[in-house]
Amino acid sequence: MYFRDRVEAGRKLAKLLRRINGRNTVVYALPRGGVVVGAEIAKAIGAPLDLIITRKIGHPFNPEYAIGATAENGHSVFNKEEILGIDESYLTSEAEKQKQEAKRRREVYLGKKPSIPSKGKTAILVDDGIATGLTMKAALTELQTHYNPTKIIIAIPVAPKDTADELEKMGAKVLAIIMAKEFLGAIGAYYQDFSPVEDQDVIRIMKEAEGYGYIPVPPV
Numbered sequence: 001m002y003f004r005d006r007v008e009a010g011r012k013l014a015k016l017l018r019r020i021n022g023r024n025t026v027v028y029a030l031p032r033g034g035v036v037v038g039a040e041i042a043k044a045i046g047a048p049l050d051l052i053i054t055r056k057i058g059h060p061f062n063p064e065y066a067i068g069a070t071a072e073n074g075h076s077v078f079n080k081e082e083i084l085g086i087d088e089s090y091l092t093s094e095a096e097k098q099k100q101e102a103k104r105r106r107e108v109y110l111g112k113k114p115s116i117p118s119k120g121k122t123a124i125l126v127d128d129g130i131a132t133g134l135t136m137k138a139a140l141t142e143l144q145t146h147y148n149p150t151k152i153i154i155a156i157p158v159a160p161k162d163t164a165d166e167l168e169k170m171g172a173k174v175l176a177i178i179m180a181k182e183f184l185g186a187i188g189a190y191y192q193d194f195s196p197v198e199d200q201d202v203i204r205i206m207k208e209a210e211g212y213g214y215i216p217v218p219p220v
Contacts, residue, residue, distance in 0.1 A: 010040025129187030
């Protein structure tokens with residue numbers, strides 16, 4: 001195993017990011033597992049922590065098999081090979097359904113708190129690992145379109161090299177502890193403890209993170 005748990009993975013990533021100025025940075029984590037990793041980074045560099053919530057879009061005959069992903073504002077990405085022959089109306093309706101679920105989850109996790117802006121700043125996008133890359137691509141597009149940071153770093157414990165290359169072509173810098181040329185097939189294979197992260201864990205961590213970094217108050 002490469003990581004004891006998500007906390008250790010987050011601390012290892014934080015060491016690689018220690019020279020970043022937290023006052024000019026926002027950390028955005030993907031729930032649920034990415035929140036544990038992201039909290040360690042935000043705490044270490046003194047940056048605020050926010051969420052980018054994505055949802056997978058499942059195959060119509062096997063909902064657990066991801067063929068795409070979408071984010072809160074409806075930015076969707078699909079595996080082009082996997083959606084061949086699938087009715088476009090299904091893709092549209094399922095993307096909208098998952099978009100609404102992403103919005104619902106933001107309210108569950110953060111209540112009515114507004115998103116933290118990162119215009120003119122560095123945005124660090126975090127998850128506990130990348131497999132297909134669909135959710136990370138949706139999150140990256142969301143961040144680029146609605147948050148407009150100067151620079152985006154994807155900080156990840158493990159990622160397949162080909163997927164990391166694709167993300168860099170989209171405009172992000174990928175920082176991974178393990179850049180796997182031969183991916184083991186599941187993110188959990190790189191962890192000793194890959195226990196599920198529950199909603200209440202995300203709520204608790206986000207509450208604790210309120211004091212991690214400086215958040216400018218917008219003018220009234």
